[in-house]
Amino acid sequence: MERILFGDNxxxxxxHISDEKSRAQSIxxxxxxTILDTIDIARDLGTETFMCTTHDRIINICEMVRQDPExxxxxxxxxxxxxxxxxxxxxxxxxxxxxxxxxxxxxxFGTMFKGGLAVMSKDxxxxxxxxVDAEMKMFKKINTPVIFLQNVVTDLLLGLGMKDILKAYHxxxxxxYNVEPGFITMNMxxxxxxLESVGIENPIIxxxxxxxxxxxxxxxxxxxxxxxxxxxRAIAMQVLGGGAIPARDALEYVCNLPNVSSILFGAxxxxxxxxxxxxxxxxxxxxx
Amino acid sequence: MIKVAxxxxxxxxxxxxxxxxxxxxxxxxxxxxxxxxxNDVLEKYSGFKxxxxxxxxxxxxxxxxxxxxIPTKFHADFxxxxxxxxxxxxxxxxxxxxxxxxxxxxAIAKEKKLINQVGYHNKFIGTFDEVxxxxxxxxxxxxxxxxxxxxxPVVLKKKQDTWRSDPEExxxxxxxxxSHVIDLLNHIVAPINTVHGSLLKPIYSNKVEDAVYALLExxxxxxxxxxxxxxxxxxxxxxxxxxxxxSEGKIISDASELRVYFKSAKCPTGYSKxxxxxxxxxxTEQVDFYLRGEEYSAQIDYFIxxxxxxxxxxxxxxxxAAKTDKVISLIKNKKNNA
Numbered sequence: 144m145e146r147i148l149f150g151d152n153x154x155x156x157x158x159h160i161s162d163e164k165s166r167a168q169s170i171x172x173x174x175x176x177t178i179l180d181t182i183d184i185a186r187d188l189g190t191e192t193f194m195c196t197t198h199d200r201i202i203n204i205c206e207m208v209r210q211d212p213e214x215x216x217x218x219x220x221x222x223x224x225x226x227x228x229x230x231x232x233x234x235x236x237x238x239x240x241x242x243x244x245x246x247x248x249x250x251x252f253g254t255m256f257k258g259g260l261a262v263m264s265k266d267x268x269x270x271x272x273x274x275v276d277a278e279m280k281m282f283k284k285i286n287t288p289v290i291f292l293q294n295v296v297t298d299l300l301l302g303l304g305m306k307d308i309l310k311a312y313h314x315x316x317x318x319x320y321n322v323e324p325g326f327i328t329m330n331m332x333x334x335x336x337x338l339e340s341v342g343i344e345n346p347i348i349x350x351x352x353x354x355x356x357x358x359x360x361x362x363x364x365x366x367x368x369x370x371x372x373x374x375x376r377a378i379a380m381q382v383l384g385g386g387a388i389p390a391r392d393a394l395e396y397v398c399n400l401p402n403v404s405s406i407l408f409g410a411x412x413x414x415x416x417x418x419x420x421x422x423x424x425x426x427x428x429x430x431x
Numbered sequence: 432m433i434k435v436a437x438x439x440x441x442x443x444x445x446x447x448x449x450x451x452x453x454x455x456x457x458x459x460x461x462x463x464x465x466x467x468x469x470n471d472v473l474e475k476y477s478g479f480k481x482x483x484x485x486x487x488x489x490x491x492x493x494x495x496x497x498x499x500x501i502p503t504k505f506h507a508d509f510x511x512x513x514x515x516x517x518x519x520x521x522x523x524x525x526x527x528x529x530x531x532x533x534x535x536x537x538a539i540a541k542e543k544k545l546i547n548q549v550g551y552h553n554k555f556i557g558t559f560d561e562v563x564x565x566x567x568x569x570x571x572x573x574x575x576x577x578x579x580x581x582x583x584p585v586v587l588k589k590k591q592d593t594w595r596s597d598p599e600e601x602x603x604x605x606x607x608x609x610s611h612v613i614d615l616l617n618h619i620v621a622p623i624n625t626v627h628g629s630l631l632k633p634i635y636s637n638k639v640e641d642a643v644y645a646l647l648e649x650x651x652x653x654x655x656x657x658x659x660x661x662x663x664x665x666x667x668x669x670x671x672x673x674x675x676x677x678s679e680g681k682i683i684s685d686a687s688e689l690r691v692y693f694k695s696a697k698c699p700t701g702y703s704k705x706x707x708x709x710x711x712x713x714x715t716e717q718v719d720f721y722l723r724g725e726e727y728s729a730q731i732d733y734f735i736x737x738x739x740x741x742x743x744x745x746x747x748x749x750x751x752a753a754k755t756d757k758v759i760s761l762i763k764n765k766k767n768n769a
Binding site: 155156157158161162163165166169228231234238239240267295298299300301302303304305307308329330333355356357358359360361362384385386387 | 442446466468472473475476665668685688717718719721723
């Protein structure tokens with residue numbers, strides 16, 4: 144995994160502190176080409192990995208990448224699935240069963256639910272597998288070295304104690320795609336304990352890690368202790384703490400933590416992208 | 432450990448269940464839902480006892496507290512039964528279809544001294560909490576006018592009918608979206624008791640409104656405007672905001688950003704004359720388990736703490752939710768200036 148990963152929140156109007164900034168981002172990144180141009184800026188600065196949610200607009204970005212294989216030969220995408228709002232809106236409207244019927248390919252569910260037949264455990268796992276495949280379609284022929292489960296799903300399963308489904312997701316990504324499974328969470332220490340309990344060793348876990356303690360559920364201390372004492376390949380996201388910490392302080396903190404393999408960041412301007420990358424390099428150099 | 436059961440494992444119910452599952456003081460003793468498939472998954476993968484009949488569940492598992500997350504039209508009957516069994520209750524919003532039912536249930540809960548809370552999670556958001564603090568402290572002076580808004584992309588085309596599109600079952604933008612804003616205005620400004628006019632407009636739906644616009648007045652004679660639309664595709668998700676204009680200043684706040692203007696230097700600590708901006712990140716307390724916003728975890732934690740007697744049962748009570756239901760009914764009665 145690369146040390147620095149380029150994220151996608153800025154492209155899809157995800158801003159944790161301001162709706163107004165969100166709107167400004169929507170306007171700026173109205174065209175897919177502008178998104179790819181910004182990814183290219185990050186690539187030119189040495190960050191060849193783009194981590195993104197399986198948003199509909201990524202379909203087109205992937206298409207543009209496929210059209211220029213030479214230019215993007217070192218480029219890879221880390222998909223994060225599912226794009227939760229799509230399903231959340233569907234559940235509001237169609238209910239849980241209706242949503243599965245709408246989004247899971249194949250028609251055997253329709254007959255199964257309507258007939259009220261008993262569903263076997265393996266069928267639930269195959270629903271999950273079909274949904275993974277459906278989300279992965281857009282990345283055909285693109286290098287995807289890690290496939291992530293989005294935090295809203297990871298954490299839902301975590302709270303419900305559904306460790307076997309997390310394990311099944313993990314195993315399926317390896318079996319079907321021969322790449323590494325990853326998990327995004329807002330509850331890193333709890334998730335790591337659950338993954339270890341089903342025999343998953345040294346997992347890739349992406350979570351908020353920042354000097355402000357923002358979205359580090361249970362408190363920073365338990366996160367820092369977990370990073371010091373456990374085996375985990377951590378990816379730090381929300382390193383600026385939702386904008387609460389100046390970039391220099393923020394990056395110095397995460398660069399110096401043990402077991403943080405990668406740092407995920409998003410930015411819209413060339414200046415901010417360049418500054419973040421150079422600060423990470425600077426603090427990594429000092430550590431050596 | 433508090434023994435908790437859930438009735439209704441839909442979107443909100445499952446979300447509550449996950450947060451409860453991670454809560455250190457909670458033991459989940461049962462789940463009741465009418466979907467065999469949902470029950471089956473919860474039994475197989477979470478190990479919860481599930482039931483299709485909620486009364487059978489209550490008899491079997493004897494919970495201390497129950498979360499009710501079923502369509503609003505069932506609330507009145509279910510909640511009365513649960514109160515009669517002396518169970519503490521967390522009920523999803525809106526509380527009841529008729530405010531008379533809400534008032535009656537509130538009175539029973541009070542008399543039986545049962546902890547009662549409704550899921551208006553905005554009151555657990557740091558920015559809105561701060562707005563309440565600034566206004567209650569009199570820092571923007573006498574309030575003259577308010578604006579409450581909510582927009583989001585729920586219904587963006589003509590679609591098949593579900594209970595959400597049936598006004599008799601608690602569907603529509605007024606019950607679903609506008610109730611949040613009304614509840615917040617009641618809490619932050621003052622209880623609304625007059626509706627001077629309202630427009631309930633369908634945009635894509637056949638039977639229910641997709642937008643609500645109303646002219647309101649509080650019992651303290653403050654005027655205000657309500658503007659809510661759930662067929663607004665320029666929003667990525669629901670966005671709720673309030674503007675409050677006072678003699679000494681003005682506040683504009685949504686769930687992430689609070690902007691406040693003070694006319695003079697007579698303002699609370701941490702603020703100064705002119706415009707001030709605060710972000711929810713500075714106003715939010717850490718939670719132990721995060722699923723989809725600190726407020727969802729915080730409201731559940733508050734409910735559990737109230738049962739344990741660690742906090743007063745004074746946030747989002749049945750009584751406050753009944754006042755919200757009353758405003759909803761006033762808006763309906765004034766519909767299109769009837």
